Amino acid sequence: MSEAKKIVRVTGVTKDFDLGKIVVHVLKGIDLEIEEGKYISIMGPSGSGKSTLFNMIGGLDKPTSGKVFIDEVDIAQLDAYELAWLRCRKIGYIFQTFNLIPVMTALENITIPMTFAGVSNDAALQRGMELLDQVGLTGRQSHRPSELSGGQQQRVAVARALANSPAIILADEPTGNLDLSTGEDIIRLLKELSLQRNVTVISATHDYKMLNVSDQVVWIRDGRVDKIQQRDELDIKTGGLESAAH
Amino acid sequence: MRRLVALPFAKSFQMAYQSIRVRFFRSLVTTMSLVLAVAFLTFTQAGNKITTSLVLSQDPAFLPVLSKIGYDVNPATADSTSTDNIGSSAKQRWIVFLSLLVCVVGIINAQLMSVTERFREIGTLKCLGALDRFIVRIFVMEATMQGLAGGIVGALLGALVACSESLFSFGLSSLAYMPWRAIGTIVLYAIGTGTGLSLLGVLYPAIVASRMLPVDAMRVEQ
Ligand SMILES: Nc1ncnc2c1ncn2[C@@H]1O[C@H](COP(=O)(O)OP(=O)(O)O)[C@@H](O)[C@H]1O
Numbered sequence: 001m002s003e004a005k006k007i008v009r010v011t012g013v014t015k016d017f018d019l020g021k022i023v024v025h026v027l028k029g030i031d032l033e034i035e036e037g038k039y040i041s042i043m044g045p046s047g048s049g050k051s052t053l054f055n056m057i058g059g060l061d062k063p064t065s066g067k068v069f070i071d072e073v074d075i076a077q078l079d080a081y082e083l084a085w086l087r088c089r090k091i092g093y094i095f096q097t098f099n100l101i102p103v104m105t106a107l108e109n110i111t112i113p114m115t116f117a118g119v120s121n122d123a124a125l126q127r128g129m130e131l132l133d134q135v136g137l138t139g140r141q142s143h144r145p146s147e148l149s150g151g152q153q154q155r156v157a158v159a160r161a162l163a164n165s166p167a168i169i170l171a172d173e174p175t176g177n178l179d180l181s182t183g184e185d186i187i188r189l190l191k192e193l194s195l196q197r198n199v200t201v202i203s204a205t206h207d208y209k210m211l212n213v214s215d216q217v218v219w220i221r222d223g224r225v226d227k228i229q230q231r232d233e234l235d236i237k238t239g240g241l242e243s244a245a246h
Numbered sequence: 247m248r249r250l251v252a253l254p255f256a257k258s259f260q261m262a263y264q265s266i267r268v269r270f271f272r273s274l275v276t277t278m279s280l281v282l283a284v285a286f287l288t289f290t291q292a293g294n295k296i297t298t299s300l301v302l303s304q305d306p307a308f309l310p311v312l313s314k315i316g317y318d319v320n321p322a323t324a325d326s327t328s329t330d331n332i333g334s335s336a337k338q339r340w341i342v343f344l345s346l347l348v349c350v351v352g353i354i355n356a357q358l359m360s361v362t363e364r365f366r367e368i369g370t371l372k373c374l375g376a377l378d379r380f381i382v383r384i385f386v387m388e389a390t391m392q393g394l395a396g397g398i399v400g401a402l403l404g405a406l407v408a409c410s411e412s413l414f415s416f417g418l419s420s421l422a423y424m425p426w427r428a429i430g431t432i433v434l435y436a437i438g439t440g441t442g443l444s445l446l447g448v449l450y451p452a453i454v455a456s457r458m459l460p461v462d463a464m465r466v467e468q
Pocket residue numbers: 017019024026044045046047048049050051052053
């Protein structure tokens with residue numbers, strides 16, 4: 001197992017938020033190694049620091065101390081151009097609130113990252129249509145986000161995240177704003193895509209439905225890694241949780 | 247290998263245009279304050295120019311009206327006054343200045359709002375790989391389009407009202423003395439002023455927003 005490539009490495013990451021009077025210590029020293037092609041769930045109660053960690057891994061925020069390596073590159077060392085390139089080509093982001101651009105159609109939303117990546121207009125449109133098919137939105141290319149349901153919007157977001165064939169997909173509570181069965185559909189879609197394309201999926205969640213598809217679960221509690229479970233250790237547990245949830 | 251992200255000029259233009267078109271009503275409100283400011287500026291300046299040229303014409307037909315609205319129609323003094331200044335007394339200039347100031351604040355406020363209500367969008371674009379200057383460029387293009395549209399409409403409106411007013415007060419014969427060239431220059435300057443103000447209003451908030459970390463931009467409640 002140790003010979004697999006470590007696509008993400010987090011060492012001693014802490015994050016404090018200075019609120020003027022008090023300083024909140026949200027992450028208190030996170031060490032994590034994530035292998036390429038795995039489906040990782042970061043589990044933990046609300047407020048435990050999952051989103052904060054997600055932002056650090058994705059280069060959307062800066063750690064107070066510690067380092068984040070993507071593909072063995074310390075992202076704190078990147079300049080603005082390289083960081084934009086990383087966000088554009090290496091990582092696909094999926095958010096709880098979908099975050100589509102409201103004035104653009106589904107197809108246009110999917111093609112923005114390709115435009116930034118320098119893909120020609122025709123090629124981007126063609127690939128955008130293929131991605132729409134793959135996420136099950138055939139024929140919805142000219143719909144605006146406001147004309148799509150939550151589940152459909154999240155599918156567009158998944159397609160957008162895949163646009164430049166990133167190595168990593170980061171998803172922060174991707175099912176948080178969806179009903180149960182729509183949420184399951186999105187999880188299944190992410191899992192399928194991760195298997196097909198060997199994409200590493202890192203998903204922050206407190207949705208136990210995620211456990212079934214995860215290769216590894218990182219439990220976060222109070223800003224620290226509580227425990228890391230592999231899939232085989234997990235199966236016994238999921239049974240319990242599954243039956244508890246039903 | 248140089249790791250570069252790109253946004254072709256045509257594409258950013260299309261994004262800016264689409265943003266205005268889809269948010270048409272919102273853009274209209276922003277542009278409206280510009281139309282009013284530019285129309286007011288053009289109206290007062292063109293009005294002064296027209297009156298000046300009528301005074302200088304020394305045509306007896308206009309004298310009663312001119313002196314009624316308070317102009318010194320004595321040829322000697324009229325000639326000695328700088329032609330630009332006839333009609334724009336200190337008080338009137340003060341009023342134009344104050345109204346312009348109010349309009350500038352209005353335009354800046356409108357552009358500030360239109361940037362802040364799109365913080366989440368800006369943060370998202372940065373997540374997708376946008377450089378700071380892509381964001382600024384899109385907003386500058388939007389502001390330029392709004393500035394030109396608002397400026398053109400406002401300047402034509404202001405000039406039209408100024409001309410109709412003088413026709414109404416001085417009669418059809420005043421048409422012969424209309425300083426068309428001067429009015430045209432005023433219209434062009436007013437369009438430039440409107441576009442400049444629109445850019446001035448958008449630049450600061452757009453630069454600030456484009457430099458935010460994506461998380462900070464996306465956290466803003468809307
Ligand atoms: N920008 C911020 N300023 C202050 N506190 C923050 C900020 N972001 C997150 N926090 C705090 O950090 C803690 C963890 O937040 P978060 O990472 O969003 O948790 P989770 O995603 O696990 O629910 C919470 O107590 C939250 O209030």
